[in-house]
Amino acid sequence: MTNHLRPDEFVDAMDGALSRARGAHLENCAECRAELDGLVSMQHEAHADDAPEPSPLFWDHFSTRVREATAREKSAPESWWRAGWQPIAALTVAAAAVVLMLQMRPTPSVVSPAMVPVTSTAEAGVEDDGSWDIVMGLASGIAWDDIRDAVTPAAGAADAAIEELTGAQREALVRLLKQEIGE
Amino acid sequence: MRSGVGAAALAWTVASGHTSSMVKPHSTRVTEPEIDLSTADEATLVAAFRAGRAEAFDEIVTRHRKQIYQLCYRFVRNHEDASDLAQDVFVRAFKGLQRFKGDSSLTTWLYRVGVNACLNRVAAKKPLVLEAPMEAAERVDPTAVDPLQAVLQHERAAAVREAIARLPPKQRATLVLRIYQECSHEEIAAALGGTVGAAKANLFHALGNLRRALSRT
Numbered sequence: 001m002t003n004h005l006r007p008d009e010f011v012d013a014m015d016g017a018l019s020r021a022r023g024a025h026l027e028n029c030a031e032c033r034a035e036l037d038g039l040v041s042m043q044h045e046a047h048a049d050d051a052p053e054p055s056p057l058f059w060d061h062f063s064t065r066v067r068e069a070t071a072r073e074k075s076a077p078e079s080w081w082r083a084g085w086q087p088i089a090a091l092t093v094a095a096a097a098v099v100l101m102l103q104m105r106p107t108p109s110v111v112s113p114a115m116v117p118v119t120s121t122a123e124a125g126v127e128d129d130g131s132w133d134i135v136m137g138l139a140s141g142i143a144w145d146d147i148r149d150a151v152t153p154a155a156g157a158a159d160a161a162i163e164e165l166t167g168a169q170r171e172a173l174v175r176l177l178k179q180e181i182g183e
Numbered sequence: 184m185r186s187g188v189g190a191a192a193l194a195w196t197v198a199s200g201h202t203s204s205m206v207k208p209h210s211t212r213v214t215e216p217e218i219d220l221s222t223a224d225e226a227t228l229v230a231a232f233r234a235g236r237a238e239a240f241d242e243i244v245t246r247h248r249k250q251i252y253q254l255c256y257r258f259v260r261n262h263e264d265a266s267d268l269a270q271d272v273f274v275r276a277f278k279g280l281q282r283f284k285g286d287s288s289l290t291t292w293l294y295r296v297g298v299n300a301c302l303n304r305v306a307a308k309k310p311l312v313l314e315a316p317m318e319a320a321e322r323v324d325p326t327a328v329d330p331l332q333a334v335l336q337h338e339r340a341a342a343v344r345e346a347i348a349r350l351p352p353k354q355r356a357t358l359v360l361r362i363y364q365e366c367s368h369e370e371i372a373a374a375l376g377g378t379v380g381a382a383k384a385n386l387f388h389a390l391g392n393l394r395r396a397l398s399r400t
Contacts, residue, residue: 007387008380011368042390042397046347047362049340051256058266059248065270066244070237070277 005032014040225289232280240280244273247290250364251297257359258301259308260344268304272297287373294366294374298356306352346396354389361386 003025005013012018013026013036026032165173220231220242231239251272256265276296283292347355356375360366366374371382 006384008383010387011383038394039387039390042394043362045339046343046358046390046393049343051253051363052262054252054262054266059245062248062252062266062270063241063244065266066248066273067241069270069274070240073274073277 004029005036010036010039014043226285229280229283229285229289240277243276243289247293248273250290251293254294254297254359254364255301257347257363258305258355260348264304268300269297272300275300288370291366291370291373294360294364294370295376298360298374302352302356305348342397343393346393349396350389350392354385354392357382357385358389358393 005018005022005026009018009022010032013023018026026036162170162173218227218231220228220236220239223231223239223242228239228243232243248269252265252269255268255272256262259265259268272293276293279296283289287295347358350358353375357371360371360374361368368379368382368386371386372379375382375385
């Protein structure tokens with residue numbers, strides 16, 4: 001097994017910080033010495049490449065530019081995700097509430113329309129429904145203005161939804177509506 | 184290493200009789216500062232900035248603008264881009280200083296912001312536009328003692344710069360921070376994220392890759 005210097009030990013050697021034991025290896029290992037010489041030479045060569053120094057006048061000009069840029073940052077409107085996090089959070093909560101309501105109510109498509117007890121939905125008091133408490137809890141801190149856009153159906157949305165119903169579902173819907181309006 | 188930003192904030196607050204500004208930075212202006220920012224230490228400057236003293240950031244810029252400009256220059260190799268990039272680094276720092284926890288020195292933190300900005304910039308600007316050897320040769324002083332030797336040196340320097348530009352990003356950043364910015368290995372590790380051993384290994388591989396690249400030219 002070879003006992004050559006590790007990469008970090010080569011760097012320690014370049015810095016003059018190699019341990020005595022590893023230094024002894026370096027003294028006796030031509031391969032490690034050659035590697036170290038190459039690294040030191042490369043470091044010196046890279047170090048010799050100076051960057052040009054800007055004019056002394058540049059620095060004050062630069063500070064002024066930074067001051068103006070940071071002033072613009074302070075006066076600029078907040079980024080959309082910072083400024084809009086409250087409405088977005090409100091919309092998210094509202095959407096979650098709607099999804100929760102949809103998931104917790106009975107699924108009408110599983111039951112034959114003829115078997116649907118038309119009075120079940122109307123007669124069930126919302127206060128007795130556990131899901132209502134959850135929805136109230138989620139939505140209690142939300143301003144109506146924030147959620148209005150999220151929950152208000154778009155124009156034509158009801159027509160589109162009816163278009164997608166099957167014949168049996170439409171019949172059940174008609175029956176429910178008639179029940180509601182007392183026919 | 185903690186730079187004591189929290190303690191400095193408390194000291195500054197007590198000295199200036201200012202308490203509410205610590206709760207909501209930038210919310211108030213200090214009308215009668217008690218501390219001379221030009222002689223304040225880093226932690227005090229950060230605390231003053233958080234308390235709403237805009238001139239504290241001016242002082243931070245004044246102290247670090249040269250280092251940050253030089254760092255940027257090493258990545259973009261021309262004055263215009265370097266000054267734009269350095270300005271961008273300070274704007275990022277301005278926006279991020281509220282989140283600076285003082286886990287490292289302010290200089291190291293600024294280097295971290297700077298290296299990220301530089302690597303993003305060079306990654307977005309591929310292919311790199313590097314100074315060609317002939318352009319370097321055109322700048323050589325024809326009245327030099329040995330113009331031919333000067334041309335060869337310039338060509339070699341351009342080749343070194345090109346080889347550095349082609350290093351993997353972390354190796355390049357390590358090399359720039361160590362050789363040109365003279366950062367300690369600990370500072371490099373803090374600026375780039377990682378251990379001191381990894382920073383040393385990156386430097387070793389960067390120099391080794393440079394040697395191999397230049398041996399082919």
